[in-house]
Amino acid sequence: MLIDFFYTLRAGKLPVSVKEFLTLLEALQAGVVGPKSDDAWSLDDFYYLARTALVKDEKHFDKFDRAFAAYFKGVEMLADFRKEIPADWLRKMLERELTPEQKAAIEKMGWDELMETLKKRLEEQKERHEGGNKWIGTGGTSPFGHGGYNPQGIRIGGAGKNKSAVKVWEQRAYRDYDDTQELGTRNIKVALRRLRKFAREGHELELDLPDTIRATAANAGWLDIKMVPERHNNVKVLLLMDVGGTMDEHIQRVEELFSAVKSEFKHLEFYYFHNCVYDFMWKNNRRRFAEKFPTWDIIRKYNKDYKLIFVGDATMSPYEILQPGGSVEYNNEEPGAEWLQRLTHAFPRFAWINPEPQGVWQYRQSIGIIQQLMGDRMYPLSLKGLEETMRLLSK
Numbered sequence: 001m002l003i004d005f006f007y008t009l010r011a012g013k014l015p016v017s018v019k020e021f022l023t024l025l026e027a028l029q030a031g032v033v034g035p036k037s038d039d040a041w042s043l044d045d046f047y048y049l050a051r052t053a054l055v056k057d058e059k060h061f062d063k064f065d066r067a068f069a070a071y072f073k074g075v076e077m078l079a080d081f082r083k084e085i086p087a088d089w090l091r092k093m094l095e096r097e098l099t100p101e102q103k104a105a106i107e108k109m110g111w112d113e114l115m116e117t118l119k120k121r122l123e124e125q126k127e128r129h130e131g132g133n134k135w136i137g138t139g140g141t142s143p144f145g146h147g148g149y150n151p152q153g154i155r156i157g158g159a160g161k162n163k164s165a166v167k168v169w170e171q172r173a174y175r176d177y178d179d180t181q182e183l184g185t186r187n188i189k190v191a192l193r194r195l196r197k198f199a200r201e202g203h204e205l206e207l208d209l210p211d212t213i214r215a216t217a218a219n220a221g222w223l224d225i226k227m228v229p230e231r232h233n234n235v236k237v238l239l240l241m242d243v244g245g246t247m248d249e250h251i252q253r254v255e256e257l258f259s260a261v262k263s264e265f266k267h268l269e270f271y272y273f274h275n276c277v278y279d280f281m282w283k284n285n286r287r288r289f290a291e292k293f294p295t296w297d298i299i300r301k302y303n304k305d306y307k308l309i310f311v312g313d314a315t316m317s318p319y320e321i322l323q324p325g326g327s328v329e330y331n332n333e334e335p336g337a338e339w340l341q342r343l344t345h346a347f348p349r350f351a352w353i354n355p356e357p358q359g360v361w362q363y364r365q366s367i368g369i370i371q372q373l374m375g376d377r378m379y380p381l382s383l384k385g386l387e388e389t390m391r392l393l394s395k
Contacts, residue, residue: 005071009054012067016054024053043072236267236305238298238347242312243272243285245328250355253381254311257353269302275316276336277343278327295339299346307393308347313356314370314378321369340373350374351389355381 002025009016027033033045047068055064208228215224239261241254262268271281271293279295282288319326321336344350352370354361358380361367371378377392379385 005050008071009064009067012063012070014055014060014063014067020054020056024050027053234267235265235307236302237261237265237269238302238306238308239268239270240277240281240308240310240343241270241272242275242310244274246313246315247355250313250381253355257311257381257386269306271298273312274327274329275312276320276327277310277339278332278336279334279339295343299342302347304347306347308343308350309389309393310350310352310374311381312352312354314352314354314367315356315364316366318365318369321366321373337369337373340370344374349393349395350377351392352378353381353385353389354378358385 002021006016006021027049033042033049050068051061051064055061208226211226211228212224215226216222218224239258241258247254258270271283272285272288273281277295280292281295281298282292284291317326317328320328321340324333324335325331326335352374354367356364356367361371361378367378379389
């Protein structure tokens with residue numbers, strides 16, 4: 001079992017050696033992580049032991065997390081390897097399939113009714129439920145739980161599937177986008193170079209050939225070298241990036257964009273948000289609740305010369321944009337739409353880059369709302385889309 005885990009880590013481009021893997025096996029054999037109950041180990045304990053033994057640089061933590069999650073997806077406990085794995089661990093529950101007519105017939109609760117009903121369910125429910133239409137559980141059509149279908153519910157545990165939850169009840173860990181990602185193509189950089197405004201600044205480090213020739217000729221042929229400061233792209237960019245949730249599907253492409261932006265623009269400031277911008281953002285996803293940057297402070301800190309670029313799939317519940325308390329993670333006092341309007345008023349040159357295929361935009365209500373708030377300044381994350389974005393921002 002753990003041999004395959006080792007190969008999964010290597011496939012995830014982690015520099016894990018055989019010696020480090022043997023160290024992990026020795027630690028398990030020595031009982032460094034001990035039984036918690038029923039001769040089983042805690043998956044969290046094994047995670048920290050494996051990361052300590054196999055990862056020698058914290059810059060690889062994100063890659064380790066992804067490989068670990070991919071290998072142990074759906075496993076809540078590591079079994080004692082001396083025993084057979086229980087059959088119910090291997091049984092996959094069949095998802096309930098609904099016809100379009102059945103889906104359309106499911107009633108959508110209003111915001112207040114949805115929250116009030118959840119309170120009642122939490123007070124009344126005493127046991128686990130599966131496949132129903134009322135209680136908090138898995139499968140079925142209840143608006144509370146996960147794994148089923150409801151066009152407007154609260155996801156409690158489990159992974160998102162229909163991208164329609166108005167609240168998510170879980171503590172989620174996001175990871176920073178890797179700005180050292182090697183680009184598979186130079187096309188993104190070429191597109192970004194349309195947004196350039198050169199200025200000479202700094203020390204005199206560059207030969208000014210035309211002025212040197214002119215000065216030498218005027219000096220009767222005696223060499224008179226003239227130097228000028230280097231030319232730099234003087235454009236200022238404020239990059240706001242959606243992270244986590246549905247954006248996990250677009251990590252590679254967003255990392256390529258982020259890497260290109262960092263290499264092309266000297267004056268770059270970036271922040272993260274989740275789904276929609278609210279009253280604070282952050283720069284480090286591991287410390288996003290400890291190191292918050294108030295959105296008002298960001299608006300006041302940077303002047304209107306900055307080009308504002310949002311990067312996000314704009315895929316969320318409409319409540320997250322329009323409703324106070326609509327954030328899936330906390331009760332925001334003001335709706336996201338208010339903050340988007342404040343940002344676009346503070347930075348007149350703005351655009352939204354969407355990694356979702358443009359063909360699905362018309363089927364996502366939230367994308368339509370964001371487009372309207374952006375004044376239709378939304379472009380796909382494609383070569384053509386980036387060129388159009390840079391052309392707009394350069395005006």
